[in-house]
Structures are given as C-alpha cells and as structure tokens.
Amino acid sequence: MSAVAEPAPSATPAATRRRPGIAAIYGWELRKLRAQKRTYLGFGMAALVPILFVVALALRGGGPNDVPFGRYVRETGLAIPPVLLIFGSIWLFPLIVALVAGDIVANEDGNGTLKTILTRSVDRHQVFLAKALAALTYAVAALVLFAGVGLLLGGLRYGLNPLTSLSGTKIPVGRALGLMAAALGAYLLPVIAVASIALLLSTVTRNSAAAIVGTLMISLLLQLIGVISGLEAIKPYLLSTQFDAWQGLLREPADWAPIARATWVCALYALPALAAGLTVFVRRDVAGG
Amino acid sequence: MSEADGHPIEARGLVKRYGHVTAVDRVDLTVEAGCVYGYLGPNGAGKTTSLRMLLGLIRPDEGVARLFGRDPLEQGAAALDGVAGFVEAPRFYPYLSGRRNLELMAALDGGDAGDRIDGALETVDLTDRQGDKVKGYSHGMKQRLGIAAALLRAPRLLLLDEPTTGLDPAGMRDMRVLVRRLADEGMTVLLSSHLMGEVEELCDRVAIVRSGRVIYEGALDALLRSTGQRYRLRTTDDERALAVCRAQAGVTEALGAGEGITFAAEQERTVADLSVALVEAGAAITALVPAAASLEELFFRLTEGDGLVDAASGGNGVVPEKAIR
Numbered sequence: 001m002s003a004v005a006e007p008a009p010s011a012t013p014a015a016t017r018r019r020p021g022i023a024a025i026y027g028w029e030l031r032k033l034r035a036q037k038r039t040y041l042g043f044g045m046a047a048l049v050p051i052l053f054v055v056a057l058a059l060r061g062g063g064p065n066d067v068p069f070g071r072y073v074r075e076t077g078l079a080i081p082p083v084l085l086i087f088g089s090i091w092l093f094p095l096i097v098a099l100v101a102g103d104i105v106a107n108e109d110g111n112g113t114l115k116t117i118l119t120r121s122v123d124r125h126q127v128f129l130a131k132a133l134a135a136l137t138y139a140v141a142a143l144v145l146f147a148g149v150g151l152l153l154g155g156l157r158y159g160l161n162p163l164t165s166l167s168g169t170k171i172p173v174g175r176a177l178g179l180m181a182a183a184l185g186a187y188l189l190p191v192i193a194v195a196s197i198a199l200l201l202s203t204v205t206r207n208s209a210a211a212i213v214g215t216l217m218i219s220l221l222l223q224l225i226g227v228i229s230g231l232e233a234i235k236p237y238l239l240s241t242q243f244d245a246w247q248g249l250l251r252e253p254a255d256w257a258p259i260a261r262a263t264w265v266c267a268l269y270a271l272p273a274l275a276a277g278l279t280v281f282v283r284r285d286v287a288g289g
Numbered sequence: 290m291s292e293a294d295g296h297p298i299e300a301r302g303l304v305k306r307y308g309h310v311t312a313v314d315r316v317d318l319t320v321e322a323g324c325v326y327g328y329l330g331p332n333g334a335g336k337t338t339s340l341r342m343l344l345g346l347i348r349p350d351e352g353v354a355r356l357f358g359r360d361p362l363e364q365g366a367a368a369l370d371g372v373a374g375f376v377e378a379p380r381f382y383p384y385l386s387g388r389r390n391l392e393l394m395a396a397l398d399g400g401d402a403g404d405r406i407d408g409a410l411e412t413v414d415l416t417d418r419q420g421d422k423v424k425g426y427s428h429g430m431k432q433r434l435g436i437a438a439a440l441l442r443a444p445r446l447l448l449l450d451e452p453t454t455g456l457d458p459a460g461m462r463d464m465r466v467l468v469r470r471l472a473d474e475g476m477t478v479l480l481s482s483h484l485m486g487e488v489e490e491l492c493d494r495v496a497i498v499r500s501g502r503v504i505y506e507g508a509l510d511a512l513l514r515s516t517g518q519r520y521r522l523r524t525t526d527d528e529r530a531l532a533v534c535r536a537q538a539g540v541t542e543a544l545g546a547g548e549g550i551t552f553a554a555e556q557e558r559t560v561a562d563l564s565v566a567l568v569e570a571g572a573a574i575t576a577l578v579p580a581a582a583s584l585e586e587l588f589f590r591l592t593e594g595d596g597l598v599d600a601a602s603g604g605n606g607v608v609p610e611k612a613i614r
Contacts, residue, residue: 019366020399028393035384112380116438119344119374120397123365285347287338 019121022130029134033100036107039138042099046142049092050084050150054157068166068247076161077154078176081147082250085187088146089243094194094219095212096142101135101198102211105281109206115286128281132199132274139191147184167252179249186246189262193239193269194219200277206288236261239269295358297322297446297477298343302352305338305501312338314501315352320479320494322445325472327492327509328481331592335501336481340376340450343479344369356446374448374479378455379435383424387415387434390423394438402441409437412467429460436467447471450481465490485585489513499592512587520560523549523576530572537563551580 033039057063057073064070067086072079105128108114117127163176171179197218201211223240225231235241245262248255298320305313313335320326330336341347343354345361345368353360359368381390391409395402410416413433418426426434432452439447449468453461468491472478482488488495488509495512497505505512519542524530527550534543534552539559543552554560560577567574 018400020397024396024399028396031389031393032382032385035382111382112378113382115341115344115346115376116380116394117397118346119369119372119376120394120442121366121369121399122397283348285341287341287347 020126022126022133025122025126025130026133029104029130030137033104033134033138038099038103042096042138042142043145045092045096046146047149049088050080050146050153053084053087053150054080054153058157069163069250072164073154074158076163077151077156077158078160078163078173078180080150080154080158081180082183082247084146084150085183085246086244089187089190089240090223091216091220093143093146093191093243094216096146097135097139097191097195098198098212098215100138101195102202102215103208104131104135105199105202105277106206106208106211109288110208112288114288118286124282125278128203128278132196132277135195135199136192139195140188143184143188143191147180151180163250165252166247166250169252171250171252183246183249186249186259186262187243189245189266190239190242193242193266193273196270196273196277200273200280203277203281203284237265237268239266242266295355296320297324297357298326298354298479299358300339300343300352300354303339303342303349303354304351305335305342305347306350312501313342313349316498316501316503318496318503318506320446320477322477323472323475324494325468325478325480325492327488327495328479328498329483329485329488329495329588330498331483334498334592336483336498337377337450338501339498340374340448340479340481343448344372344374344376346376371442371445372448373439373442373444373446374450375435375439375452376448376450378428379431379438381423381431381434381438384422386420386422387426387430388419390434391419391438391441395441398442402443405441405443406437409440412440413437414463428455429457432456432460432464436464444476446477446479448479448481451483452480453482453484453487461487485588489584497588497591504591509584513584518555519551519553519580521549521551521576521578521580522574524567524572524574526572529570530567533566533570533572534563537566549576 063073064083064087067083069079069082069086073083105114108117118124160173162170162172165171194215198211198215201214202208205211205214219240222238226235226238226240242258242262242265245258248258296319298318300316300318303313303316303318304311316335316339318328318339328336328339338347342349343356343361345354345365348362356368356372357370359370361368381387382393385393388406388410391406392403395406407416410419413436415430415433415437418430423431423434432455436449436452439449447468452468453464456464465487468478468480472491478491480488480491492509494507495505495509496503522530522534527545531543531545531550534540534550537559539554539556540563541553543550552563554563564574564577
C-alpha cells in the first residue's frame with residue numbers, strides 16, 4: 001500500500017444484495033475441507049486400514065472367524081468390506097468422523113475466522129447448516145473410500161465371487177454389490193449421529209481437540225455400556241448398537257427391523273445434538289480472535 | 290426514523306457484562322453519514338466489545354444497536370448490508386491464498402462482490418502477493434487484506450478496529466491515507482483507536498471511552514478549542530515571573546514547566562494585565578503564546594484520574610461538547 005492504487009472500490013450505496021444460498025456456503029466449506037491436512041488424515045486412515053487388513057490376510061493364514069463374514073474373507077473380496085465395517089465401528093469411524101466434524105466450527109474459533117464470515121452477508125443458521133452438510137459429505141466420502149478400498153483390494157486378492165449371506169445362502173455378485181451399497185447407507189445412520197455429536201461439541205467447546213476426544217469418549221462409553229451385564233435392556237437403544245443394523249440387509253430374507261430401529265434411534269441422538277448445536281451457534285457471542 | 294434514513298450507526302444504552310465486570314456501560318453513540326468518527330480509549334476501555342455489538346457478533350445485555358436503522362440481532366446479515374470492517378486483527382484462512390480468501394468472502398457476500406476483487410487487491414497493493422498463502426503474510430499485509438475484504442462489500446459504513454496497530458511507520462501512513470481517501474469518497478468511517486495522532490489526523494468527531502463508558506462525545510475541533518485559555522510564557526526571569534503569575538488576579542494553574550511557565554486565564558484582558566505586571570517586576574517577556582492542548586493531553590486528562598470532574602465542571606481543562614457522567 002506504499003503506493004495507493006486507483007481508484008478505491010466504490011462507496012456507492014449497496015443495492016439490494018443478492019444473498020448467497022446455503023449451496024454457495026456449502027461449496028466453500030468443501031473447498032476449505034479440501035485445503036486442510038486433517039481431511040487427508042481422515043481419508044488416509046480410511047484407506048490405510050483396509051490396506052493393512054488385506055495385507056495382513058495375505059501374509060498369514062486364517063481369518064477373523066469370530067465376526068460375521070470373517071470366515072468368508074478368503075472366498076470373496078465382497079466379504080472384506082462387511083468385516084471392515086464391523087471393525088471400524090469400534091473407534092475408527094467415530095475418530096475419522098470426529099476429526100472433521102469436531103473441528104469444523106472450533107477451527108474457525110481458533111483461527112478467529114468465525115467473526116470474519118459472520119460479518120458477511122450470510123446468516124448464522126446458513127453457516128451452521130452448510131458446515132453440517134460439509135461434515136456429512138466428508139463422512140460419506142470417507143465411508144465410501146473405506147469400503148471401496150477394501151472391496152478393490154479384496155477383489156484383486158480373492159476375486160469377486162458370490163457372497164455367503166448371514167443366513168447361509170449365496171448372494172450373486174451383482175446383488176451383493178447392491179446390498180453392500182445399501183449396507184453403507186444403513187451404516188451411515190450412526191455415522192451421522194456421531195458427526196452430529198461432534199458438531200455439537202465443536203460448537204460448545206470451541207476447541208477442536210476437546211470436541212474430537214469428547215466424541216470418541218462418548219462413542220467408547222456407549223460401547224462400554226453395551227457390554228455391561230444387567231444393562232441388556234438398553235442395548236438396542238445405544239448408538240453403538242446401530243453400527244450393526246446394516247447386517248439385517250445381508251440376511252435372506254432381509255431383516256428390516258434393525259434398520260428401522262437404527263433410523264429412529266440415530267435420529268434421537270442426531271436431531272437433539274444438531275438442534276442444540278444450531279441454537280448455541282446462532283445465539284452465542286463471538287468474542288474471540 | 291425509517292430504515293432508509295437511519296443513521297449509519299445509532300446505539301442506545303448498550304451494556305455488556307462479563308461476570309462482575311461491566312465491559313460496556315450504557316453507551317450511546319450516533320454516527321452521522323459521511324463522518325469519520327473516532328472511538329478513542331485506552332486498552333480495555335470497551336472499544337472492541339462495542340464494535341462487536343454493533344456488528345451483531347455479541348449480544349448486548351441491555352440496549353440496542355442499529356446500522357442504517359437495522360438491528361443486526363433482529364435482522365441478521367441483512368442488517369449488515371452496506372457495512373464492512375473488522376474487529377481486532379482481521380483473520381483469514383491461513384491455508385488459502387489471499388485471493389482465495391477474498392473469493393470466499395465475495396461468495397459469502399453474494400451479488401457482484403466477486404467483480405471487485407481485482408480492484409480491492411490493487412487498492413491495498415496486494416496484487417503481486419495475491420497467490421501466496423495467507424500464513425506467509427506479514428501483519429501489515431493481513432491488515433491490508435482486511436481492508437480489501439471490507440471493500441468487496443462496497444460499504445457505506447466502514448468499521449475499523451485499530452487498523453494501524455502493528456504496522457511500521459510507512460504502513461501506518463499508507464493506511465491513514467487510504468482511510469482518508471475512502472472517507473473523502475463519501476464513506477462513513479468508525480475508527481476505533483488508542484493512537485491520538487491517528488484520530489487527530491483522520492476524525493471529525495470523537496467519543497472517548499473510559500472503563501466502558503463514553504465520557505466525552507463531540508466534534509474533535511471543539512474539543513481541541515476548549516483548551517484555548519491556556520498559555521505558555523517565557524521570560525528573562527522565570528522564577529520571578531511565576532510568582533507574578535500566581536499573584537495576578539484571574540490567572541490560575543500557573544506552573545513552572547521546565548522551560549517556561551504555563552498558566553490559564555479566562556479573559557484576554559487578564560493576559561494583557563499580566564504582561565504589564567511582568568515588565569514592572571523586571572521579568573521581560575521573550576515568548577507568550579496560546580497553548581492548545583494536544584488530543585493526547587486531553588485524552589489523558591479525561592481518561593486518567595479525575596479528569597472527568599474537571600471536564601464536566603467546565604473549568605480550565607476541557608470544556609466538552611457533551612461530557613457524560
């Protein structure tokens with residue numbers, strides 16, 4: 001600015017401004033995610049675990065026979081993604097999701113950029129919804145990557161043969177792939193709930209590390225409650241239990257009951273968390289930075 | 290007053306408390322269109338908190354703030370149409386380039402804000418560095434990028450919170466030139482600062498805040514004129530002259546001030562009489578000039594000690610246009 005250029009942008013009255021919609025804000029949230037290292041850390045974990053799993057299978061005999069589909073992993077690559085989904089539900093996917101959802105608001109607090117975007121022409125609820133959508137998009141991408149890498153490597157190593165269902169019947173490859181896609185959709189239900197909790201913690205704590213660790217702790221706590229004897233009655237309503245609901249789709253005939261329950265149980269976790277996060281975000285003071 | 294003809298800034302009874310601390314205490318503020326308004330106070334006086342309330346970033350515990358007649362808390366982003374600026378240091382995404390940051394801001398502004406990016410970068414002389422990531426920018430470059438981001442909104446009102454803090458002397462000068470130029474183009478500017486020279490150079494009106502309260506509000510030149518009754522005196526015998534001053538009817542606050550004497554006198558006739566008395570006492574006058582206090586001097590009088598009492602009394606210190614108890 002040592003030589004001030006000509007001329008300054010106008011000081012004319014701002015005409016009725018055409019405001020950006022949520023789609024525009026969402027687009028920029030995705031661009032921001034694309035430019036951040038933690039996004040790739042999450043994607044890296046989502047890709048690395050299937051690689052390690054298939055390499056471990058290839059290097060030693062046997063398989064994870066004590067989990068559903070575990071005994072079939074050497075028969076068909078289609079069995080790899082279901083086993084990965086079971087392993088991933090314990091801490092991996094909550095962590096991958098929390099890495100971004102727990103950071104997406106708190107990061108703006110830490111950088112002081114929340115005040116920057118909240119003094120533009122967007123309302124707070126738009127920003128929050130765009131962030132929620134971006135976190136969800138990231139979770140979907142990570143899940144697809146997780147299952148896709150497992151399927152690809154499993155298919156290359158063991159071939160794509162018919163999958164043995166949990167009922168013992170053979171499912172043709174084409175149908176099995178369709179059911180896997182549906183299973184990922186069902187798996188996404190608790191993932192969305194975890195992301196919603198992470199988003200709430202990100203908004204309330206204003207601290208990325210606290211939100212990420214907090215989400216992981218909640219996830220692990222719910223799993224712990226699920227294995228405590230005497231608390232079996234509440235197990236169907238725990239978030240951790242819903243990570244198994246997709247297995248109903250890989251029975252013949254399909255068991256829709258766990259899917260239906262997962263839908264409303266996950267909604268019970270996700271919607272209050274999102275509503276609370278939105279309320280806090282809209283009403284909070286932006287005093288930092 | 291309708292929204293269309295509302296003042297650029299109108300705040301009434303703004304209060305913000307943090308626990309037992311009242312950061313902003315019943316602040317009233319009216320900034321007229323076209324004015325460069327100085328919001329002056331020491332660190333911790335509540336300037337930034339006030340600006341945050343004006344922009345709707347924080348909620349006042351009491352009172353209301355309107356920009357062009359619109360309340361940011363009720364109307365959200367719509368209330369900020371025609372308004373831009375930054376609070377404390379402008380912040381950007383460090384992992385994006387300067388230009389990408391501006392593109393993001395423009396996307397969040399909507400309309401034709403994107404068309405102004407090149408002009409804004411040129412105005413703040415960042416065209417050559419627009420492709421660099423912001424994490425590599427100096428403090429001054431971030432300040433300039435903050436101005437560029439504000440200009441994307443084609444604002445009628447610009448709120449700047451200590452925009453020259455941390456800049457080197459050349460950067461401070463350039464920032465002031467830019468602010469002056471924007472004001473000359475008709476932009477209303479609220480400039481929060483604790484730098485007296487900056488305010489004195491740029492502002493038409495000032496509000497001085499202390500401990501969250503506005504203790505003076507009015508035209509800057511009126512504030513500076515209000516000290517016209519003070520004089521500086523040098524003689525061939527200052528010791529004798531000081532005694533004469535203290536004995537002279539109508540002369541008050543006569544002080545030996547290192548090199549020379551300062552005193553206050555309400556009437557010009559008193560000064561004439563004093564001149565005669567000094568000559569008769571054998572202290573020949575070598576210099577006798579009105580001593581208008583600098584803004585800095587007035588600021589310290591108002592913000593330290595019991596300056597407010599002096600101000601409100603209309604004594605020999607400041608005679609404020611609107612001193613507020």
